[in-house]
Amino acid sequence: MDDVVVTNAHIAELCAVEAERHEGNKAKAFKRASRKAFTWPMEAATVEELTELDGVGPFLSRVIAEWIAEGTTPDEPPPLRRDFITFAEARAMKRFGVRGDLQMHSTWSDGGSSIDEMADAAKARGYEYIAMTDHSHGLRIVKGLDEAALDRQAGEIAKVEGIRVLRSIEMNLSPSGEGDLEPSALAKLDLVLGSFHSQLRKKEDQTERYLAAIANPHVHVHAHPRGRIYNYRMGLSADWPRVFAAAAEADKALEIDCYPDRQDLNVDLLRIARKEGVRISIGTDSHWHPQLEWIDIGIAAAIKARIPRDRILNLMSADDLCEWAAAAR
Ligand SMILES: [Zn+2]
Incomplete structure (x- = not known):
């Protein structure tokens, strides 16, 4: 299996999809993390403690850690979420x-x-x-x-x-x-x-x-x-x-x-x-x-x-x- 690097953009979209599958507090937490992922200064895949990222609590940190470990990536985002640059991606550019x-x-x-x-x-x-x-x-x-x-x-x-x-x-x-x-x-x-x-x-x-x-x-x-x-x-x-x-x-x-x-x-x-x-x-x-x-x-x-x-x-x-x-x- 190829090693897939899961980016913050992937995590944002995965969270947005999960938000639609859940209800109540979990849906809210996924939806919020989806938005916050664009503001994280570093790629989550390179961070030791995921809970240090804005919008990530203990529950989400376990979910995100699993996506990173498994190389889980989402489908192409719908137009409402397409063509957004993450802060981590911007910072990594020249x-x-x-x-x-x-x-x-x-x-x-x-x-x-x-x-x-x-x-x-x-x-x-x-x-x-x-x-x-x-x-x-x-x-x-x-x-x-x-x-x-x-x-x-x-x-x-x-x-x-x-x-x-x-x-x-x-x-x-x-x-x-x-x-x-x-x-x-x-x-x-x-x-x-x-x-x-x-x-x-x-x-x-x-x-x-x-x-x-x-x-x-x-x-x-x-x-x-x-x-x-x-x-x-x-x-x-x-x-x-x-x-x-x-x-x-x-x-x-x-x-x-x-x-x-x-x-x-x-x-x-x-x-x-x-x-x-x-x-x-x-x-x-x-x-x-x-x-x-x-x-x-x-x-x-x-x-x-x-x-x-x-x-x-x-x-x-x-x-x-x-x-x-x-x-x-
Ligand atoms: Zn204005």
Whole structure:
């Protein structure tokens, strides 16, 4: 028998399948481990104590140890769980470094870390800059920023030392592509991300929605474009070559959201993005400072899709990035 190496991606899928076969607490534990497997820093097959991995208790550690020992691998995942990169796989790849991270949240909206904590963690990573992209107020499920709060936040950002914090926002876009902040407030920001957070389960083609968002003159980066979530939501569909071509024409960027269960754009779509020549922004969508390390997942996706380096915003200097954003308005 050949020695089969069971990867974290295999374990994730095996857990997801087991979750569907069980009920109650076991189903919940399998489902949670399936998601967490994408965040494990090392391949489980190389770890001494499996219970040290997030989401793995004594019961799951016995199940996973047996899969590793037996060389058990799953069938190809269904579309809802396909084309996700594990953090362990990303870390094992040869990667380029980035100069900054272009999506994160702080306690000003739904994040768990202060701006200072995010900035300190970014400095420790050797970044030159970060974009502080808290949610705007129109997203009702979180406490978001209105124009006055954005002004107050600017005062706190100005006090940060040792790293440049770009004034930014993750602005909620309506399905017709409109934002929820005054243009005069947006004009004061270095970078504006726009994203959809509603009507993400529509089955019909959403090309028009994307074209409207790209035409919004105040938005520079379209964040987590599809709105997919691992094992939960497929996200929207569109005529992607047309959407990416329109973004390239308008000189707007589309985002790789590195959050492990988002990974949106995924590698398949990034290949189309490369062909159309659109700019790419990489953001971890961190809601807590340790999550900044997930940048590796987005970098891995960009490398797999062979996105040219000169198309990646995070490889620009902060000055060049701000200049590009100012010109795109
Ligand atoms: Zn978002």
